[in-house]
Amino acid sequence: MRILLLLALAAAAGTAGAAEERPPPGASSCSGCHGPADGGAVPSLAGLPAEAIAGALAAFRAGTRPATVMDRIAKGFTEEESRAIAAWLAARGGT
Amino acid sequence: MSGLDRRSLIGGLAAATLARPALAQGAKGRVVVVGGGFGGATAARALHAAGLAVTLVEPAERYIACPMSNAVIAGLRPVDLQVFVYEGLARAGLTLARTKAVAVDGAARQVRLAEGGTLPYDRLILSPGIALRFDALPGYDAAAAEIMPHAWKAGAQTELLARQLADMPDGGTVVLGVPGNPYRCPPGPYERASLIAYLLKTRKPRSKLIVLDAKDTFSKQRLFEAAWARLYPDHLEYVPLAGGGQVTAVDPKTRMVRTDFAEYQADVACIIPPQRAAPIAAAAGVADRSGWCPIDPVTFESRLTPGIHVIGDAAIAGAMPKSAFSANAQGKVCAEAVIDLLAGREPVVPKLINTCYSLVAPDDGISVAGVYHPENGVLADVAGAGGTSPLDASAEMRHREAAYGEDWFRTVSHAVFG
Numbered sequence: 001m002r003i004l005l006l007l008a009l010a011a012a013a014g015t016a017g018a019a020e021e022r023p024p025p026g027a028s029s030c031s032g033c034h035g036p037a038d039g040g041a042v043p044s045l046a047g048l049p050a051e052a053i054a055g056a057l058a059a060f061r062a063g064t065r066p067a068t069v070m071d072r073i074a075k076g077f078t079e080e081e082s083r084a085i086a087a088w089l090a091a092r093g094g095t
Numbered sequence: 096m097s098g099l100d101r102r103s104l105i106g107g108l109a110a111a112t113l114a115r116p117a118l119a120q121g122a123k124g125r126v127v128v129v130g131g132g133f134g135g136a137t138a139a140r141a142l143h144a145a146g147l148a149v150t151l152v153e154p155a156e157r158y159i160a161c162p163m164s165n166a167v168i169a170g171l172r173p174v175d176l177q178v179f180v181y182e183g184l185a186r187a188g189l190t191l192a193r194t195k196a197v198a199v200d201g202a203a204r205q206v207r208l209a210e211g212g213t214l215p216y217d218r219l220i221l222s223p224g225i226a227l228r229f230d231a232l233p234g235y236d237a238a239a240a241e242i243m244p245h246a247w248k249a250g251a252q253t254e255l256l257a258r259q260l261a262d263m264p265d266g267g268t269v270v271l272g273v274p275g276n277p278y279r280c281p282p283g284p285y286e287r288a289s290l291i292a293y294l295l296k297t298r299k300p301r302s303k304l305i306v307l308d309a310k311d312t313f314s315k316q317r318l319f320e321a322a323w324a325r326l327y328p329d330h331l332e333y334v335p336l337a338g339g340g341q342v343t344a345v346d347p348k349t350r351m352v353r354t355d356f357a358e359y360q361a362d363v364a365c366i367i368p369p370q371r372a373a374p375i376a377a378a379a380g381v382a383d384r385s386g387w388c389p390i391d392p393v394t395f396e397s398r399l400t401p402g403i404h405v406i407g408d409a410a411i412a413g414a415m416p417k418s419a420f421s422a423n424a425q426g427k428v429c430a431e432a433v434i435d436l437l438a439g440r441e442p443v444v445p446k447l448i449n450t451c452y453s454l455v456a457p458d459d460g461i462s463v464a465g466v467y468h469p470e471n472g473v474l475a476d477v478a479g480a481g482g483t484s485p486l487d488a489s490a491e492m493r494h495r496e497a498a499y500g501e502d503w504f505r506t507v508s509h510a511v512f513g
Binding site: 022023024025026028029030031032033034035040041042068069072073074075076077081 | 448449464506
């Protein structure tokens with residue numbers, strides 16, 4: 001019984017860990033423009049911490065950060081969704 | 096937890112430590128992807144990276160990309176920048192079947208190849224792109240396209256139209272025929288009109304462009320019309336449907352373009368005909384009577400044949416336009432859904448983004464963006480998001496949008512083909 005419980009706990013942990021690897025809604029679209037390295041006109045998100053990405057998305061959504069297209073895109077996501085996207089991107093090194 | 100056997104349990108533990116989600120979580124199965132464009136190559140890459148056995152079926156040696164090809168047509172960009180090869184995908188370890196898929200048996204879950212062999216699949220992703228309809232406009236068939244190029248599939252057609260425009264003497268008339276919805280790249284004809292007008296204004300100033308449109312409203316319309324008034328008042332004439340703009344017949348022998356109200360004698364005629372999903376879609380039983388493919392907005396699985404997913408231009412993706420950006424975003428979302436389905440998990444309800452840049456002149460760009468989610472069974476706009484660049488954007492912003500467009504193309508083509 002004890003072994004079963006341990007297995008169940010481990011399985012739950014494994015499933016949860018894996019679930020976090022799945023991109024949250026919207027996240028996989030970002031790499032269309034944001035590449036792995038700087039050098040072009042569009043900034044890379046590589047190396048940015050989650051708070052920085054989430055903060056930028058919040059500012060774009062609020063219209064307080066100058067933008068061309070990101071203000072229009074950020075408005076499509078809630079605060080919670082934006083934070084999930086930011087965490088996922090940061091964990092993967094920005095792509 | 097139900098249905099979790101010991102094998103996938105161990106797999107689950109491995110996933111937590113090794114970060115190999117698909118393999119580790121029991122997402123086992125064979126996936127075949129048909130079509131090596133922005134949608135199919137993206138999906139194949141994502142599935143392969145997740146550890147699944149995937150075969151990409153693509154007969155072409157090279158992929159010649161449509162985005163940015165209007166600049167090639169106007170002599171502003173070398174065609175070489177549009178050309179990509181599949182060696183990068185092969186180097187990544189992906190299995191490529193360098194042949195054509197000619198039929199699909201959806202019941203037996205097999206793709207039949209041109210050479211006669213078959214590829215069995217557990218999940219099939221079709222990203223076949225478009226076919227130009229040579230039965231839709233009287234006079235416009237495949238032979239006519241060699242005289243009046245559509246240039247709506249990049250390659251020889253792009254170069255043909257570029258050459259015709261370059262060779263046209265000053266004082267000539269260019270006619271651009273634009274189809275009704277739906278078709279690949281909604282703002283594409285208007286970017287093409289802008290850049291051809293730029294070519295005429297700067298190189299052949301006594302010439303003019305007449306745009307004949309089968310509709311009255313179009314993508315980024317206010318931005319294009321403002322740019323045309325600002326930049327090309329003497330070189331571009333736009334005739335909407337309501338003004339008699341629908342092309343009803345063409346005569347390639349005389350380069351005559353007809354509407355119900357007038358005849359236009361062209362020196363160069365670019366005719367973009369109506370389109371449908373490429374033939375493999377109908378052969379697979381996933382195209383409906385419209386010629387396009389209805390899909391589930393969460394998984395992109397066909398509404399008509401289970402086990403087959405359709406992405407990119409061939410799909411009826413609701414509010415999402417038929418663009419390379421959309422195809423790339425859909426490729427990634429569809430790959431995730433396929434992994435989930437093969438693992439017996441509920442797919443995540445996605446959101447997808449599209450951004451399309453257009454040039455109204457060199458270094459002068461505009462954009463439209465959207466965020467999409469499943470709603471009432473279709474991909475719908477997320478309310479309050481998306482839209483076009485502001486009408487009063489500064490020259491500096493327009494310059495940046497042009498640079499962003501070029502940068503998007505470089506980034507996405509490297510991610511897909513590099």
